[in-house]
Amino acid sequence: MNRGDIVDKPCLTCQYNMTILNKIKNEMPDEETINKLSEVFKIFGDSTRIRILWALFDKEMCVYDIAEALSMTQSAISHQLRSLKQARLIKSRRDGKNTFYSLDDDHVKRIIEQVLIHIEE
Amino acid sequence: MNRGDIVDKPCLTCQYNMTILNKIKNEMPDEETINKLSEVFKIFGDSTRIRILWALFDKEMCVYDIAEALSMTQSAISHQLRSLKQARLIKSRRDGKNTFYSLDDDHVKRIIEQVLIHIEE
DNA sequence: TGAGTATATGAACATATGAACAGGGGTGAT
DNA sequence: ATCACCCCTGTTCATATGTTCATATACTCA
Numbered sequence: 001m002n003r004g005d006i007v008d009k010p011c012l013t014c015q016y017n018m019t020i021l022n023k024i025k026n027e028m029p030d031e032e033t034i035n036k037l038s039e040v041f042k043i044f045g046d047s048t049r050i051r052i053l054w055a056l057f058d059k060e061m062c063v064y065d066i067a068e069a070l071s072m073t074q075s076a077i078s079h080q081l082r083s084l085k086q087a088r089l090i091k092s093r094r095d096g097k098n099t100f101y102s103l104d105d106d107h108v109k110r111i112i113e114q115v116l117i118h119i120e121e
Numbered sequence: 122m123n124r125g126d127i128v129d130k131p132c133l134t135c136q137y138n139m140t141i142l143n144k145i146k147n148e149m150p151d152e153e154t155i156n157k158l159s160e161v162f163k164i165f166g167d168s169t170r171i172r173i174l175w176a177l178f179d180k181e182m183c184v185y186d187i188a189e190a191l192s193m194t195q196s197a198i199s200h201q202l203r204s205l206k207q208a209r210l211i212k213s214r215r216d217g218k219n220t221f222y223s224l225d226d227d228h229v230k231r232i233i234e235q236v237l238i239h240i241e242e
Numbered sequence: 243t244g245a246g247t248a249t250a251t252g253a254a255c256a257t258a259t260g261a262a263c264a265g266g267g268g269t270g271a272t
Numbered sequence: 273a274t275c276a277c278c279c280c281t282g283t284t285c286a287t288a289t290g291t292t293c294a295t296a297t298a299c300t301c302a
Binding site: 021024025028029031033034035036037038039040041042043044045046047049050051054055065068069070071105107108110111112114115116117118119121 | 142145146149150152154155156157158159160161162163164165166167168170171172175176186189190191192226228229231232233235236237238239240242
Binding site: 042046072073075076079080094096097098 | 259260261262263268269270
């Protein structure tokens, strides 16, 4: 890369050149990973789901009780639990009539806490 | 709480009672905090914005170059930058004709990395 | 001041999302 | 076997969100 190589500099006044831009392109995670990332964040991006996850911070709960704790219908909760489970943020365990849900792992709690710290600054 | 106190147990087969459910309700962050949390996650929940943030992991960049690095139009990038800035995930600095964007703080990088770890398991 | 460059904004459109309702399946108790 | 209960699925509808195109604003330099 030579100095003054204008052709390779898309932005005439910025300090970066095509080589650096290509480096960014190449080091970026592949499309699938990026999509997975954004999908997970999307699932977090709903106040009902955040509240459900929060309710599960300490212990597993059944659908009915989550609905009760959040003052919402069982149907609405069930839908959200499905999303959360598909995104593998929670796991479920059947016990007779009831299905108990709990956080999939500690990351989930940590991620929410990180963002909480961020917004509190 | 006495044994067999059915009235206080919304879900007849679960182990929780009204007292515990109310505890969850009361210890839950207030509505405003929950909303802020979900709003921030929503902003993360888009593949273009993730890619923009990723591009900014190491250094600030101007709009034009981000657009170039991501092979997208300047307009699309500008819109997303606005969202990201409103959510305070990035900050901007004007220098002559150019506006340079960079991550607002280290949390942003850490949050994305946490989720990346989660999905890679 | 006027031309050229960099970024921001607005409107229109397509798509995604959440809530509520209706109905069904599975489980346990009688 | 039937019933009550818990949960899930599919649908509809209203709303929110992302993208694109056209245009506006801001800045620099000649």
